[in-house]
Amino acid sequence: MYFQVTRGVAKRDHAFPKHAEPTVFIMSNPLVPPPSAQVESGAAAITAHDNRWLRCDIKSISLIGNVLLRQLSAEADAVETILFRDGKLTEASASNVFIVKGGVIQSPPKNELILPGITYDVIVELARAHALPLEFREITQAEVRGADELWVSSSSKEVLAIVQLDGRPVGDARPGPVFRRMYRLYQDFKQQVMRAGRRERVSA
Numbered sequence: 001m002y003f004q005v006t007r008g009v010a011k012r013d014h015a016f017p018k019h020a021e022p023t024v025f026i027m028s029n030p031l032v033p034p035p036s037a038q039v040e041s042g043a044a045a046i047t048a049h050d051n052r053w054l055r056c057d058i059k060s061i062s063l064i065g066n067v068l069l070r071q072l073s074a075e076a077d078a079v080e081t082i083l084f085r086d087g088k089l090t091e092a093s094a095s096n097v098f099i100v101k102g103g104v105i106q107s108p109p110k111n112e113l114i115l116p117g118i119t120y121d122v123i124v125e126l127a128r129a130h131a132l133p134l135e136f137r138e139i140t141q142a143e144v145r146g147a148d149e150l151w152v153s154s155s156s157k158e159v160l161a162i163v164q165l166d167g168r169p170v171g172d173a174r175p176g177p178v179f180r181r182m183y184r185l186y187q188d189f190k191q192q193v194m195r196a197g198r199r200e201r202v203s204a
């Protein structure tokens with residue numbers, strides 16, 4: 001389900017109209033997960049400078065920055081554009097990013113520079129519930145390139161291993177063991193939620 005809420009019908013002006021009724025638009029599409037061949041072998045991504053504004057935590061329909069950044073990877077036959085601001089990992093054009101180093105899952109902390117994705121939260125919840133080491137910290141470009149594993153996460157990509165970055169292999173160029181564990185946990189969780197018809201926390 002995709003919800004878009006706009007300010008409503010009013011004379012064109014940047015300032016918020018005082019008496020407009022918000023327009024609520026909802027569209028639904030079947031959620032198509034990535035093909036199993038891609039999950040099995042992993043995907044390619046490229047990198048770019050994160051040139052978006054400084055309130056990337058706001059989920060907005062003004063997506064021009066993300067759209068232009070995503071187009072870079074589309075034209076390079078890659079699934080995502082992974083972004084760095086001042087040499088630090090932020091997220092990707094339409095997903096959050098995790099690395100694994102020495103068995104520890106790592107991701108940038110939630111702040112105004114990233115969208116706090118629902119899938120990011122699910123991954124964090126699953127890692128905690130299953131005692132997988134997890135750390136939130138600033139991650140440099142060199143750490144991303146030298147990671148054992150690199151993942152992107154979003155509602156449509158679920159959790160997907162990136163095995164090639166800017167044409168170079170990540171780790172041993174195959175989805176790694178921590179990815180495979182998290183992917184399984186995510187699929188089991190999804191089945192449970194779908195069967196129960198409601199969202200229950202997996203940890204306190």
Ligand SMILES: Cc1ncc(COP(=O)(O)O)c(C=O)c1O
Nearest residue numbers: 094095096115117118119154155
């Ligand atoms: C910029 C950005 N970051 C992260 C995400 C992941 O969010 P979610 O896991 O809620 O799909 C999205 C999804 O659209 C996104 O556009």
